[in-house]
Amino acid sequence: MRMHLLKIVAILPVLLLALSNCSALLAQTEPKETWEPQVAGRFYPGNETALKDQINSFFKTIPNLFLNGRPVALISPHAGYQYSGQVAAYGYHALKDTNFTRVIILSPSHFHGGKRFRGASILKVKNFKTPLGVIPVDQDACNQLLNQTHDARASSPQKSAPLFGEYEGAYQGEHSLETQLPFLQMSLNSFKLVPILIGILIEDDFDRMANAIRPLLDEKTLLVVSSDFTHYGDGYNYVPFRKDIEKNITALDNGAFEKIRARDFNGLKQYRKETGINACGLMPILLLLKLLPDNVSCEILNYDTSGHQSSNFSYSVSYASILFTKPADTKSGFMAPKKEPLETHPYFLTDEEKALLLSLARNTLETYTKTGNPPSPGQVNNRLTPNLKEKYGVFVTLKKYGELRGCIGHLLPQSPLFQGVVENTIHSSAHDRRFEPVGPKEVSDITIEISVLSKPKRIAGADNFEVGKEGVIIRKGPFNAVFLPQVAVEQGWDRVETLCRLCQKAGLSRDAWKDDGMEFYVFTADVFHEGVRS
Incomplete structure (x- = not known):
């Protein structure tokens, strides 16, 4: 009898693992129907008409932009629209008349232990909902990431753990991904979404995750990274200077922009170490640098700070809209806007x-x-x-x-x-x-x-x-x-x-x-x- 009990105890972990795998399979085959908006009415208007009017008012103030090529990726802020919406609009306005049919969003996780989980969370739902309607999720792409095989490393089991998982708690109350969605709905005709919330990435996680995402990137897939930049003030535990605050914040952000513009992965990590700059989307930005093609150009379309907007720099968050383009591919049918001179003309007002x-x-x-x-x-x-x-x-x-x-x-x-x-x-x-x-x-x-x-x-x-x-x-x-x-x-x-x-x-x-x-x-x-x- 004792021998039978020992055998049962011995195989119990295997049974539990099998049950766990079954649960995971059921979760993959039975995604939720729709993920309801978490921050509508707080970070942006919860009413469809008011939301459209606000975004259109942002777009209306933006001059025609001369792009260096075809957009491939965008870094966009994610604060409340009253603070960062105008800056974000610059990037999304540049996406109008493009032919993207899939958008991969890389966002940082702020809540529910988001900074304690390693890897990324992909929410298994069929649709994301905003006041402007539902956005279908690309189920095949999400499953492709979730089913990635990983090299087992017996000496370090932690490193062999899958980097993509289903952690719904990371999405509860989270705004970084959701605030991008209404802008995308107003800029693109129709598209499928690949939602990825990033936790902590260390050592070779960036390369492994980039290798998993890279096969999804094609001419009709856009990469969006959600990130604000410097968070200055005692409330953010970041006060590297107390004089010439606006000037120094701008210089601090520009230092990060230069590393991003140069696609300098190691340089940006070192800059973070030297300055302590607390851009909340640093992990997604570093991952983006691993994913960008070699021939990409970077342009900072707009930049502002909440301190400048309020004329109060006791607390300030920085916002930037950064667009990445590559030379137009005539095979794709998309031609970049030309930098053609706009002719002056005689005036004829009486x-x-x-x-x-x-x-x-x-x-x-x-x-x-x-x-x-x-x-x-x-x-x-x-x-x-x-x-x-x-x-x-x-x-x-x-x-x-x-x-x-x-x-x-x-x-x-x-x-x-x-x-x-x-x-x-x-x-x-x-x-x-x-x-x-x-x-x-x-x-x-x-x-x-x-x-x-x-x-x-x-x-x-x-x-x-x-x-x-x-x-x-x-x-x-x-x-x-x-x-x-x-x-x-x-x-x-x-x-x-x-x-x-x-x-x-x-x-x-x-x-x-x-x-x-x-x-x-x-x-x-x-x-x-x-x-x-x-």
Whole structure:
């Protein structure tokens, strides 16, 4: 009898292992139907209409981007949309009109021990749901990863453990993956999802996991990495400096961007060790660097911080939209947008049309400073000419006693000219961060200037623009700035001083215009203004 008991005890672990394997097989063959949204109504609107309106409002402010090739991967932030949504929109706007049919998302796990499990969790469900509808999961791709075989290492059983598992707890309350989904739904026609939450990866985990994912990458598969960057402040236990905080945060993030741009896996790991930079998606980013093709180019489309948005750097989180492209493959049928010059054109606004726009700007300034609302559309609609309904880039400049009091505008055509004048009069008077909002008592002391712009064209270098006749835009990575044509004349600047001041405005060193990689664009403007107000 005792011998029989010993035999049963001996085979019990085997039976338990078999039962465990059966449970795993059942889990693989019977995925849940739909994973409900975890953070809708908190990180982004829970209502379909409100969510679409918010994302479209982000897209509306983005200028046309000149891409270096076909998108293959994107790093995108995942904070609440009110903080990081505009930055994220830059990357997703660049994905419009692409033909991706599958998206692999690599996201960090923040909750439920997410930073304690090793490897990655793939949630076995048929669909992910957002307020915009359901997204089908690519079951075959997920099973392919979950069924990966691994080299057994008798000397180190931990290393032989599968790197892909089904840990549902990692997805409960998690926002890093979910916040990417509505943007994808608004950017791509239809696609299947491969959801991957990353825990801890060590030693050769990156290579093993990359080798497992790489067979899934084809011309119609997009890689998305979800990550914010520097989390600064006592609440994040990260205060490497207490002076020049905004400048130092930007420098810290740029150091990471340079390693990412160079696809320097070891360099980024070393940079993390040296600086302690606490980008929450560091593991997924490092995995991405293992997966990117050799001929990839990297472009930082937009960058911002919550500290800059709130003008309070006691706490600050950094957001970046980073796009990876490779040369267009004509066999795939996808051609990258060309960097073709956009022609300038003669203006044909009549004196009467200019007077109407100035009158509209004046009415907007007076109405908005008093009521907080724009003027009624009915006040101008019956006087609009076809020219005023055409789309143009336009700036509105406010001056008080000849000194700048506000200036904001659209570089590229976004809305009908009359509407752009209304919008930018409001923005210049209330949202120019360099000044306090204009008060009702100031209105009579302010003169209004309107600049209607041609479309920018790219030039070869800093020597190819005419000071005082052309406006100039500089752009390098996430940094950019613009001067209207009249600025240099009004300030008495020559070419070098104009470029130095422009670099300072962009947050760069004065001589950064000499750097390799600096892009230059020029445009012309038709400038008209009110007479001097007494």
